Amino acid sequence: MTTTQELTKNQSLVFNALARADGPLSAYTILDQLRGDGFRAPLQVYRALDKLLDYGMIHRLESINAFVACSHPHEHHHSHGMIAFAICDTCGQVTEFSDEIITGRVRDWTNSNGFKQSKTTIEIRGVCGNCASA
Amino acid sequence: MTTTQELTKNQSLVFNALARADGPLSAYTILDQLRGDGFRAPLQVYRALDKLLDYGMIHRLESINAFVACSHPHEHHHSHGMIAFAICDTCGQVTEFSDEIITGRVRDWTNSNGFKQSKTTIEIRGVCGNCASA
DNA sequence: TTGACTAATGTAATAACATCACATATCGAA
DNA sequence: TTCGATATGTGATGTTATTACATTAGTCAA
Numbered sequence: 001m002t003t004t005q006e007l008t009k010n011q012s013l014v015f016n017a018l019a020r021a022d023g024p025l026s027a028y029t030i031l032d033q034l035r036g037d038g039f040r041a042p043l044q045v046y047r048a049l050d051k052l053l054d055y056g057m058i059h060r061l062e063s064i065n066a067f068v069a070c071s072h073p074h075e076h077h078h079s080h081g082m083i084a085f086a087i088c089d090t091c092g093q094v095t096e097f098s099d100e101i102i103t104g105r106v107r108d109w110t111n112s113n114g115f116k117q118s119k120t121t122i123e124i125r126g127v128c129g130n131c132a133s134a
Numbered sequence: 135m136t137t138t139q140e141l142t143k144n145q146s147l148v149f150n151a152l153a154r155a156d157g158p159l160s161a162y163t164i165l166d167q168l169r170g171d172g173f174r175a176p177l178q179v180y181r182a183l184d185k186l187l188d189y190g191m192i193h194r195l196e197s198i199n200a201f202v203a204c205s206h207p208h209e210h211h212h213s214h215g216m217i218a219f220a221i222c223d224t225c226g227q228v229t230e231f232s233d234e235i236i237t238g239r240v241r242d243w244t245n246s247n248g249f250k251q252s253k254t255t256i257e258i259r260g261v262c263g264n265c266a267s268a
Numbered sequence: 269t270t271g272a273c274t275a276a277t278g279t280a281a282t283a284a285c286a287t288c289a290c291a292t293a294t295c296g297a298a
Numbered sequence: 299t300t301c302g303a304t305a306t307g308t309g310a311t312g313t314t315a316t317t318a319c320a321t322t323a324g325t326c327a328a
Binding site: 062063084086088089095097099101102105106109110113114115116117118119120121122123124125126127128129132133 | 196197218220222223229231233235236239240243244247248249250251252253254255256257258259260261262263266267
């Protein structure tokens with residue numbers, strides 16, 4: 001398995017838009033950025049986003065309806081830990097981290113309750129260090 | 135401070151709709167349920183939901199754009215722990231729990247990164263024990 | 269090559285979720 | 299009673315996401 005997925009044209013366009021952005025983008029923001037590349041409809045973006053999510057190359061931030069490129073593309077987290085996101089409501093910056101203990105505690109809960117987890121979202125909203133001190 | 139908030143008419147209607155539901159409801163589902171009570175516009179629902187969220191009487195589930203009545207109305211969690219939700223994608227049932235260790239780990243991370251958290255979302259999606267064994 | 273299958277794409281329409289802007293009403297305190 | 303704060307009513311609009319259907323492109327076996 002290669003590190004990088006083989007992407008189609010639309011998938012590459014969408015991924016690059018996210019990769020060059022300095023923060024999360026909404027699907028419609030991506031659409032607008034790609035109109036010059038021939039994008040005309042939301043579905044062109046959403047289909048690409050779905051695949052990129054499958055491939056683990058991007059993340060969806062549920063609490064702000066937006067998407068970011070994965071900041072640790074080399075670690076293949078799928079196998080083990082879940083990822084937490086700290087989202088600054090002032091500057092929009094997103095920081096990604098994972099924590100074995102949190103992952104373990106969640107797994108403990110699901111195991112003891114017979115709950116089969118498929119995806120776990122952890123999003124911390126607030127103000128980042130930079131913005132707080134400014 | 136009383137255990138129960140003094141609610142306005144619209145707030146009561148919305149809260150009761152959520153309290154008698156056996157799972158999360160979307161704002162528009164609530165609207166439809168309350169048309170008989172004179173509700174006509176989304177804003178009537180959203181305004182009530184905002185207040186109920188403020189009061190800590192309900193929760194918003196970010197990953198499914200829906201709302202639930204708080205299942206532990208007596209514990210005043212605001213002070214200490216954050217709440218995690220396990221959401222069954224099959225039956226829609228939501229289970230609420232809190233975990234001191236997870237709360238602590240998140241606080242450790244925010245403290246060491248100078249991040250001032252205002253709200254943290256933890257949502258576990260999957261299939262509950264009942265549905266998994268069925 | 270043809271045919272058949274699968275994946276990707278294009279497009280319009282619509283559904284689902286949420287807020288803005290502005291008018292009106294209610295209620296308590298000065 | 300007048301003022302200010304809170305709550306409400308209503309229409310229009312903004313934002314996010316999906317459905318439905320048509321078309322194109324690539325793969326592979328007969």
